Amino acid sequence: MQHALTRSPPSGSMAARLAEPRVVLGILALWLLLHAVLRLLTGPTLGMDDAEQALSAQAWSWGYRTEQPPLFTWLLLLLEPVLGVGHVPITVLRYLFLGGCCLAYWQAARLWLGDDGRAAVAVLALPAMYTFGWYAQVDLTHSTVLATAVAVLLWLSARLARRQTYLDYFLLGVTLGLGVLGKWNFALAGLALVLTGLILPELRRVVLHPGTLLAAAVALVIVLPNAWWLLGHKSMGEAGTAVLVRGARSQLASLGDLLVAALAFAQPWLVLAGILFLPSLRRCRREQVARPAVRVLGTYVIIALLLHALLVVPFGGVNYSERWMIGPLLPLPILFAAFLAPQHLPIGRWLAVLAVLVVVTLGMRVAIPLAGGDACLGKCRILYPFDAIADGLRQAGFRDGTVVVGDLHLGGNLRVRMPQSRVVETSAPPGVFGPPTGNGQCLLAWISPEPGTPPPPELLEGARAKLGVDASLPARRGAVTAPLLGAVERRLSIGYLLFEQPNGECR
Structure with missing residues (x-):
């Protein structure tokens, strides 16, 4: 499959300098470092997901709770003898995953879009999305594994679309296996990618390559011990119900929840980017659109959303949330950037908007402890x-x-x-x-x-x-x-x- 060849912003321009890999990755590293330092300074009290991990990491087991897979807990067990028990190893692990997610997403965007400018626009969308800009910073553990696995999946799919090597198929199998051990619904991301490959002629050779069997075998070896443990405690139906269903919800109401979650996932980035990059969207000529990204990732998004919607068939009411949308909707910023004119990217202005958003979120993390428990509107x-x-x-x-x-x-x-x-x-x-x-x-x-x-x-x-x-x-x-x-x-x-x-x- 040939990727679109587009010109980057003129050499020496502000957009070109801001889109350099060291600048983009440096900005993301600073963003994550500031959040990590604030978390370490906040104190030892754990949020819900962090507390669940601290509780589980008392002994080695093939599984801990049928509602969540064990990968994060296993890694925490490796870190605790070095960093102690509590918020420090959990924070280190969280930001290793978030950093890995950003790095893999940057590489995926560069391959799918063909230039650093639009790739910078795509990856710099992450801090402006609620799920990454706030939720992942204060509470998520398994979902950070999911985000990293999906980003690596996007990267490997772009590599395989260009050239099929057994090394990449092996890495794909490792990603699929570890991704499922990180968050159950990553399995839907893998299935969506396979179905996308079967539907699109340019990717069909990737799926029908013998390396796919290698990837499947590697993934199966990684997942099998935990799957065996899970089936020893609950049937597939009972395990699915424990993961997906929270309270009595009709199928129609659940689909409404899915729609709300999908709309909420990309905010406020999508509204702000739509306003700021509107001139670039208008100036983009048909030959400048990164068509492989639009075809492949657009098809993937549609299929992944449909697979999530079909969960209501066996399970009835499903508790959809915006963090579940990491699997189907993480490619959205790359899709958005695919329609931008590569010579007209107001990256500097976007960074100014992004800086405001980051300062606000960091300020909230400082303000909550300073305001105290009486002023807290939520559970705090x-x-x-x-x-x-x-x-x-x-x-x-x-x-x-x-x-x-x-x-x-x-x-x-x-x-x-x-x-x-x-x-x-x-x-x-x-x-x-x-x-x-x-x-x-x-x-x-x-x-x-x-x-x-x-x-x-x-x-x-x-x-x-x-x-x-x-x-x-x-x-x-x-x-x-x-x-x-x-x-x-x-x-x-x-x-x-x-x-x-x-x-x-x-x-």
Whole structure:
């Protein structure tokens, strides 16, 4: 397949200098570095996804939760002996993935578009998209793996479209396997790419090449152990329902959610870029359009969206969200740049807009802790006083042993502050958090709307079913309460049930 040959901006022009690889990658590196430093300075309290990872990374297992695959957890287990338990290794891992995503996306854009100018426009769209500019910075883990895998998939597909080599097919198999182990719905991205290749004549030879069998075999070897583990705990239907369905939703309402998620994914970048690059869109002549990118990536986007929509057929109501759209819609900035006139790219003005957006997001990260818990309009998990909660539980008599929780966020944050104890979350399959390490105490902990609220029945049942806990044995009961950081009125209360002696496998 021949790629469109387009001229870059005139040598020495402002656009050409700003589109140089070292400049583009330097801008992206600075963006990610500023966010990473702010996260490290914010403190040890973990968000939801980070807490889930801290909780899971207590022992090696082929899987942890049937709702999420294990790759991020495995990598975290490798980093924790070096960087410790908590937000530091999670932050390092997050920004390694985001950095890899940007690098692979830059290379993919250069191959599909044929010039550095439009490739710079495409990759510099990422900080202006909510999913990458904010959401991935504060909470996402598995989705950062998904984004990196999709970016590498776009890069390898462009390489294979030019020349089919067995090395690239091997790398494709590795990407497919690790991508599925990072986020389940990456499988739909791989399927969409295969269907795109079968539909388009210029890519058909890529799919029908013997190297495709090599890629499939490599991917299967990588995924098979976790798939075997998953099927040992749930059927395919049950696992799919656990991943996709949240509450009662009709198929029509779910498709509406898909539409909203697809529209939200590209914002505010798409509106701002549409305004700023409108003159370049108008000046683009037909022969300057990067047609391979439009044909291949446009077909991929349509097929991937249709595959996501078809999930409602076996599962009914599906909980679509904008982070799910990374798989089908990550090529959008490259598609947008394919219609720009390469000699008329206001990259400097776009960087000014981008700088404003980045400053705003960085300012929000600083402002939330400074404003404090009383001023926070949302859940503001980053302000939860888990240091004070852990100290209160120790003052109540807990020294070490097993902590049983029914909440991922609570469990992950307690694990960070009680690294010598095992923390078990009751919805996970038995055994994934490792065996008990001694004959310590047994502590049940839960979020209590008011001090004195009894333990939730599902927590008691989970503790009994997974660890053999007998809740009727003598125990110390109470609650630990502390204000949210910087708050006067808003408080977090954690109820507890403390057994001084081992209780079943809770010890």
